[in-house]
Structures are given as C-alpha cells and as structure tokens.
Amino acid sequence: MAASASHWHSYLGVIVSRERQRLEHFQQAEDILLTLLEGVHAREPRFLVDYARNLEAFEFALCASEDAVTMEVPLRIDGDALRVLACQPGDTPAGHRPGLGTCCLEVPSPGTDLEDWTSTVDVMERGGGAECLVPGKVLQHLKELLVSAIVCCQRRFLLQPGDLNAENLQEDAMELSLLIRGGWKTIRFDIVPVVRRRQEPLWLKGQQSDRGFPKGSLRKATEEAHFVPASPHCWRSSTHLPILKLLQAVDMLKGSHLDSLRLLDQLRVQDWEEEAGKGGLTFNHLKMVLLWSMELFPSPEDWQDLEGSVYRLLVILLRCLATQHLPHFLHPEENLFQGEALDLTSLYRKVESFAQDPRRFLCFHFGLPARTDSWQADPSTRALLHLPAEDRSYWDTAYFDILLSQFQVYQIQDSTRRSAMSQLLSKIRRVNP
Numbered sequence: 001m002a003a004s005a006s007h008w009h010s011y012l013g014v015i016v017s018r019e020r021q022r023l024e025h026f027q028q029a030e031d032i033l034l035t036l037l038e039g040v041h042a043r044e045p046r047f048l049v050d051y052a053r054n055l056e057a058f059e060f061a062l063c064a065s066e067d068a069v070t071m072e073v074p075l076r077i078d079g080d081a082l083r084v085l086a087c088q089p090g091d092t093p094a095g096h097r098p099g100l101g102t103c104c105l106e107v108p109s110p111g112t113d114l115e116d117w118t119s120t121v122d123v124m125e126r127g128g129g130a131e132c133l134v135p136g137k138v139l140q141h142l143k144e145l146l147v148s149a150i151v152c153c154q155r156r157f158l159l160q161p162g163d164l165n166a167e168n169l170q171e172d173a174m175e176l177s178l179l180i181r182g183g184w185k186t187i188r189f190d191i192v193p194v195v196r197r198r199q200e201p202l203w204l205k206g207q208q209s210d211r212g213f214p215k216g217s218l219r220k221a222t223e224e225a226h227f228v229p230a231s232p233h234c235w236r237s238s239t240h241l242p243i244l245k246l247l248q249a250v251d252m253l254k255g256s257h258l259d260s261l262r263l264l265d266q267l268r269v270q271d272w273e274e275e276a277g278k279g280g281l282t283f284n285h286l287k288m289v290l291l292w293s294m295e296l297f298p299s300p301e302d303w304q305d306l307e308g309s310v311y312r313l314l315v316i317l318l319r320c321l322a323t324q325h326l327p328h329f330l331h332p333e334e335n336l337f338q339g340e341a342l343d344l345t346s347l348y349r350k351v352e353s354f355a356q357d358p359r360r361f362l363c364f365h366f367g368l369p370a371r372t373d374s375w376q377a378d379p380s381t382r383a384l385l386h387l388p389a390e391d392r393s394y395w396d397t398a399y400f401d402i403l404l405s406q407f408q409v410y411q412i413q414d415s416t417r418r419s420a421m422s423q424l425l426s427k428i429r430r431v432n433p
Contacts, residue, residue, distance in 0.1 A: 003359040008263075008306045011362040015262050019061040021183075026060045026069075029182030032163055033189055036178075037073065039149030040142065046113070047142060047193070048074040055244040058251075060187075062262060063283045064269045068177070069187060070240050072194040072226065073142065077133075079197030079225075081108050085123040085130060087234040102234045105133040105195060105227060117141070121233060135174070136232030138193045143169055143176055146191070174229040192228045195235065199225040212298035217249035222330065239330050243284075246291055246329075255303030260310040261290045264317075271361055272350045281347060288336060289317045291329040296397050301412055307358075308409050314355045315403040321348040322382075323389040352382075355407060381406045387428065398424040 030053060037049045056069055083106040104123050107114050117137045120129040150166055153159045165186075168177035175190040201219040210218050221242045230236035250257045268281050293312045303309050320326040320337070324344050328334040337344065354361050356378065384403060387394045398420040404410040405421070412418070 003307070003362050005305070005307065007359055007362045008310070011266075011364075012259055012263055012306060014364060015064070015266050016259075022185075023057060023061045025182035025185040026057050026187065027182070029180040029185075029187045029189070030057070032159070032180050032182075033071065033178070033191075035153060035158060036146060036149045039152055040073075040145040043145050043148060044141065046076045047145065048076050050074055055241060055248060058248055059244055059283075062247075062258065062265070064262070064265045065283065066185075066187070067283055068190045070175070070190050070192060072192055072228070072238075072241065075138070075193055075195055077114070077195055079195050079227075081112075082106060082133065082195065082197060085132070088122050102230050102236045103227070104130070104233070105235055106130045107133055133195070133235075134233060135193070135229035135235055139174070139176065139229055142191070142193055146176060146178075174231070192238075194238070195227040197225050197227075198223065212294035212296075213246065214249050214252050217246060221245035221249070239328070242330060243287060243291070247287060250290070250294060253300075253303070255300060256306045256309035257290065257294070257303055259306055260313050261286055263306075263310055264289075264313055267354060267361060270364070271354070272347060280342070285326060285336060286313070286317075288326060288329050289313050289320070292316050292327075295329075296395075296400055299412070299414065301414070308404075308411070310358075311355070311404055311407055311409045312400070314351065315400050315407070318348065318351055318355065318385050319395075319400075319403070321351060322385040325389055378406070383432070384428070387432070393424060393427070396424075402428075 034049065034051065037047070040047050041049050050072070053071075056071060060069055085104045085106055087102050087104055104121050106123070107118055114133065117133055118131050119134050119137070121132040121134070123130045123132070147166070147169065150159070150164065163181050165179035168179070168188075171177070175192045178189050178191065179186050180189060181187075199222070201222045210216065224242075226238040226241060227235040228238045247258070265283055265286055268283070268286065273280050290313055293316050296316065297303070297312045302312055321344050324337055326336040328336055381403070384406065389395075393399060397417065401410060401412065401417060401421040402425055
C-alpha cells in the first residue's frame with residue numbers, strides 16, 4: 001500500500017527532532033574525552049589533540065543506533081617521509097588480503113624520535129627487514145598514557161562517579177574503547193592512533209568528475225591517506241573520515257539526500273535487526289549505499305521529494321542484497337558484505353517488504369518488528385533484482401531507473417535517461433525472455 005507524503009514526513013520529523021539532544025549528549029561526552037587526550041598530549045607530545053570533531057558529531061547525530069564513535073588520535077609524524085610497504089602474508093589480519101589496504105610504514109634514517117615505536121619487520125618488497133613503525137607499540141603506549149590521564153583526572157576531581165568506564169581497555173584490540181557518559185547516555189568511543197600523509201586524490205573507476213557531488217568534494221575528501229592499526233605489525237588504510245567528509249558535502253546540496261539516509265537507518269534499527277548473535281545491516285553499509293546513489297542519480301530532479309529519494313537508496317540496497325555484493329565507494333574492488341556474519345537472504349526479504357508496502361513500517365513501535373512473512377514479492381521485480389552481477393550494465397543509472405519504474409516512483413522527464421532505460425529494458429527482455 002502506498003504511503004502518503006504526510007506519512008513519510010511525520011516519520012522523518014520524529015527522527016530529526018531527536019538529533020539536537022543526541023548532539024548535546026555527544027558534546028558532553030566529547031568534553032571528557034578531550035580532557036583525557038590533553039593529559040595524554042602533556043605527557044607525550046607525539047600524540048596530538050584534534051579539536052575539529054565536527055565530522056564525528058555530525059555522524060553521531062545522523063545515526064539512529066548507539067554505535068561506537070571512532071575517534072582518531074593523530075601522531076606527530078611526518079607521514080610524507082614514511083614509505084608504504086606491503087605486509088608479509090602472515091602479518092596480514094584476518095579479513096584482509098595482502099595488498100588490499102594493509103601495509104607496513106617504513107621510517108626514514110635514525111634520528112627521527114621514533115625509536116621506541118619502531119622495530120625491524122620482514123617486508124615483501126625488501127625480501128628482508130626494514131625499520132618500521134609498529135602499531136602494537138604505539139597502541140600500548142597510548143593505552144598506558146590514557147590510564148595515567150584517567151587516574152590524574154580522578155585525583156583532581158575532574159571526573160564524577162559514573163562519568164567513565166575503562167574496563168574495555170583490558171581487551172587486546174586494535175582500538176582503545178572507553179565508555180563515557182554524556183547527559184543520561186553512555187557513549188562508546190573507539191580511540192585509534194592515525195598516521196596521516198598526503199596522496200594523489202582518488203579517481204573512481206569510470207568517473208571523470210564530481211558526478212552528483214559538490215564540485216571539488218571528492219578531491220578534498222581523498223587528498224590525505226589515513227593509516228590506523230590493523231594488527232600488532234600492520235597498518236591499514238582507513239576511509240572513515242574521507243567517507244564522512246563526502247557525507248558532509250552531500251549535506252550542502254538541496255534535496256532529501258540525508259533525510260533518506262536518516263529514515264532508512266531508523267528502519268534498520270527498528271525493523272531490520274537480526275536475531276541475537278547474527279550480524280545485520282550497519283550504518284556504514286547505508287552510508288555507502290547513499291554515496292553510490294549520489295553517483296548513479298546525479299540529477300537534482302532525483303532528490304526533490306522524500307519518497308523518491310528513499311527509493312533511490314532502496315533500489316541500490318536491494319540490488320546489493322540480492323547479489324550479496326556491496327562495493328566500497330572509494331575502493332570498488334572491496335565487497336563490504338564479505339567476511340561478515342550476515343543473513344543477506346533474510347535482510348533482503350525485510351527490505352523488499354518495506355519497498356512494496358512502506359505504509360506498514362512508517363510508524364514507531366516498541367517490541368517486535370513488523371511482520372514480513374505473509375507478504376508476496378512481485379516476480380518481475382525480483383527477477384530484475386537478481387540479474388547477473390557480472391554485467392556492468394546492471395550497475396548503471398538506466399538499470400536503477402527501471403527498478404524505480406517497477407516501484408512506480410519514476411517521474412524523470414529527461415528524454416536521454418528515458419531512452420537509455422528503454423534500450424536496456426529491451427536488452428533484458430531479449431536476453432532473458
């Protein structure tokens with residue numbers, strides 16, 4: 001059953017009304033964290049305090065769930081002087097193929113004030129040892145300094161009982177987790193040291209310009225590489241902040257781009273959650289879907305109304321669930337569904353059920369999610385969604401325009417796009433009679 005515009009906007013209105021309070025909670029918790037990091041910096045100036053946390057606050061306000069907030073701690077290192085080398089296969093963490101974002105960072109000649117953070121590491125490109133920055137040593141040093149800063153703040157009565165829980169610091173992980181109280185909420189911060197170095201801006205395959213994005217935003221978002229710990233011996237390239245920079249750039253555009261993300265994320269938390277012990281869709285998955293929708297639907301006409309904007313994300317999400325492949329926006333060779341314990345078939349049914357009958361889901365409820373087991377899928381739409389992923393013409397604007405027309409939310413008047421959609425539809429009918 002179709003939902004009226006008032007249904008969509010009423011649901012969104014409740015979501016947006018919560019953001020100001022979420023932002024206040026974040027800022028209160030962030031003040032405590034910055035006090036701790038200032039204490040770390042006072043004891044070890046190589047750990048810097050980055051006060052420009054607007055991106056993290058922006059993401060926290062957008063997200064409907066209580067996901068951990070990743071907070072990068074920059075190192076006072078000349079990242080441009082480091083040499084990026086491939087890790088040995090044995091040092092590559094699980095879930096990462098050698099050469100896909102994991103690396104060692106070789107330091108220049110001695111005398112760089114990094115001796116206590118380095119050791120000789122076997123690297124593939126040298127066939128032997130190289131003096132490299134060791135993430136395990138950096139993490140251990142940062143952990144010790146955080147503990148000292150917490151003790152110092154407690155002695156100076158800068159922390160109230162219940163403000164902070166540091167039990168997770170005992171875990172052997174590649175991030176240092178603190179639970180910090182902001183207002184009546186407790187927020188988890190995952191603190192990671194980061195090495196930043198300049199790089200040539202990424203140019204996506206087949207993309208010649210900032211298609212769908214504000215001019216220059218792709219270049220600005222990717223002109224700096226961020227390396228965070230992947231294992232005790234390896235670093236990995238992190239796209240956390242570049243992706244947030246792109247989202248913030250999208251926020252500058254007129255249209256319902258981010259509102260569609262807000263709405264789907266609320267549905268993810270309310271109705272698309274999986275059973276305990278099973279992984280589900282994450283906010284990061286939905287962020288990636290939005291960025292792809294920006295490229296695949298670059299016209300402002302695509303984003304004029306809320307319902308149409310939501311469906312532009314939905315058709316891409318459904319395609320990714322049907323093919324079990326969600327490419328990373330900045331590194332399309334990486335499948336974000338790979339290596340995760342996701343029941344993609346179950347998720348597909350839930351998302352498809354919403355796409356066919358959104359009105360049943362556009363309400364807030366407490367308890368069990370809306371049922372989807374009695375709903376019957378449209379066979380022609382399902383057949384389109386399950387076309388072979390290897391054919392790149394099925395990852396293109398014309399293909400997704402066909403899906404939008406199947407859901408009866410396609411109102412584009414551009415004759416070129418309509419012609420491309422018609423031609424592709426004729427090909428599909430010819431190849432799949």
